[in-house]
Amino acid sequence: MFQVVKNLTAVSFLIFTANAQADFSTEYANKAQADYQKATAEAVRVLDAVQIFLENTNEKNLIEAKAVWIEARKAYSVTEIYRFYGGPIDSEEGPEGLINAWPLDEAFIDYVKGSADSGIVNNTLLYPEITKKLLVELNEQNGETNISTGWHAIEFLLWGQDFNITGPGNRPVSDFVKGLGTNADRRRAYLLVASELLVEHLSAVTEAWNPEIEDSFYKTFSSQTEKVSLNKAFTSLLSMSNDELAIERIFVAYDTQFQEDEHSCFSDTTLNDLYYNFLGIKGLWAEVANSASAQNLNSDLNLLITEDLTKLEKKLLGFSLPFDQAIFDKKERERIISIVDKLQSLGDKFKTAATQMGVAL
Helix, strand or coil, X not given: CCCCCCCHHHCCXXXXXXXXXXXXXXXXXXXXXXXXXXXXXXXXXHHHHHXXXXXXXXXXXXXXXXXXXXXXXXXXXXXXXXXXXXXXXXXXXXXXXXXXXXXXXXXXXXXECCECCCCCCCCCCCCCCCCHHHHHHHCCCXXXXXXXXXXXXXXXXXXXXCCCCCCCCCCCHHHHCCCCCCCHXXXXXXXXXXXXXXXXXXXXXXXXXXXXXXXXXXXXXXXXCHHHHHHHHXXXXXXXXXXXXXXXXXXXXXXXXXXXXXXXXXXXXXXXXXHHHHHHHHHHHHHHCCCHHHHHCCHHHHHHHHHHHHHHHHHHXXXXXXXXXXXXXXXHHHHHHXXXXXXXXXXXXXXXXXXXCCCCC
């Protein structure tokens, strides 16, 4: 059976066990800071693996860089529950679009099937030097699929386009060998710069959650009243379960049956994304249910939410095919649509829970 590998050492997934009188705002801020620290550390591992690959460019090191990217994505995917309320990751000036924007138009970055000269890599006239400043400026320029930075830009550079029905993309290592192939040196520069930017952007978010900095977002959040913090938490829970995960990341690909509508389409690791996004929901709900305001939560509703989370986890771990194949398989499509329905039902229960806990949304 095809299953997501659960490596809990790869994520900072914490179920808080403090008593019901715990300071929710501080507990939330502590967990956010720990999760982002872990995600940043994993991004550093990606950069290290990329540097090793570029220093000694061979198939073994390319495979290792891919493996490190896959593990690092798990740690980042958990942190996506801290979005949707204008925090450090997705405020007006936040770097979320530079970190995790998708879907990605491959031809904006590099050659694609039928167009050997496409992309930033091959446009030496317009982009004579590939720099951090250039890639940041070009990200989402003249179109939301014109993605030049972040996880999925790195993913495409490592795997290439995916035309393999039974597996991920298979970019040849020769694409990165100095002096071999068209613009290999520029492709090498792009991969390194994109990896460095990923570390920098995640480090900036992590720093915003640093409790030792006086004017950090951590200080602002942890000093809020519980109700204000719960408002943000429920906003994230509702947005992630009802919309982002259920619709954008699952239903769209189910509906279009278009492989590139899945989240990590080049590496075929979308099931990891979905599962670790779910773990973010599960972890945040554990905190919310442990807050002082939760004493007003109906025990039956709490039980129903717990049951939904258990059923969802089982369904997300029960796929027999990778997601890009599951969207075509009748039995797996039934599983997919049941996950969508259950996530939206869970979102409705979160909304009811917020009302019971006196949180205005």
